[in-house]
Amino acid sequence: MNDNNGMSWTDDGCEAWRVRYHKEICHGLAQALSNEEFTDIKIIIDDKTFNCHRIVLSIMSPYFSAMFASGMKECQDGVVHLQNVESGAFEKILKFIYGGQDVIDTENVDSLLQAAVMLQIKCLQERCEEYMVGKLDPENSLGAWKLAQGHGCSCLAERAFQFILYYFEQIWKTEDFLAIDCDELLQIIDNNNLNIKSEELVCEAVMRWVHSNVDNRKKDLPRIFEKLRLPLIQPEYLIDVLEHNKLITHNQPCRDVLEEAKRYHLLPARRQEFVSPRMSFRNFGDFEEVVVCVGGTDDNSKTTQRVICYSEKRSKWFSLASMPHDPGVEFATCSYGNAIYISGGSTK
Structure with a gap:
């Protein structure tokens, strides 16, 4: 299609103009923020004041939109004292809102994600999650998983958890592993997608976690042993290691689970009759039913x-x-x- 001046408006041409338009409007908004032109709301965090525009904040943040529409006294006065957001993080957020700048780095991604969740800036939250997924490693994956769970970031939580399951043989040796709670530990070791060479390794990880705070964690052993797949462990490990651990032998529920595994190994002719939730093979294991x-x-x-x-x-x-x-x-x-x-x- 040609316009009156003979210019061709192809799909590629329209897309190029859209890109130019977005650049222009982002540049204009960034200038308005930088020059504090036509501002109508002050956001105060600690001792720092940010002069902003209600309409811009409202468009990007349902949190601000609801606040400005509520008729609250702060909004009528044109001053909002914002809590639970760091001033440095909010400064970065304004650059993202007004100019579309990619302001995320390893130092600020945690604080930006928390602020984006609180302010309901969905696109910034998704960008933070995407960034953290790309930076996952055995040292930070547990922290990312817990942060995501605490802030309802389902995408990051799912990707971090799958990373933990796949690289568990490295992750259980980290210091962060010792800081998880019992429910989080159970969620990991009970998952069929846990990527391990043997169930003995799960026992080693569990006992390392328990011994790191034995006085407070020994009470959790019965719950943990219910999830350990002891029948799939070599009998030598059951006898030489677990049966000599006093934390286990002095705990009746743990002893019961251990005896069940010993019976499985002592009576191989009856294994087809053996029924136990602890007999389920992992998806990454060498065996499957x-x-x-x-x-x-x-x-x-x-x-x-x-x-x-x-x-x-x-x-x-x-x-x-x-x-x-x-x-x-x-x-x-x-x-x-x-x-x-x-x-x-x-x-x-």
């Missing part, structure tokens, strides 16, 4: 040596190693531990 189909008939109604299994976790069928010979029909199967035994069979 499957349904196995042995033998049967093929499309031509002939018996087969095939063995297939179905993974409920992955919603998929897999082929296992075939039987060494075709048992025909009327054979029996039984499991012993993770092995399957076949007996009998007939070619009739």
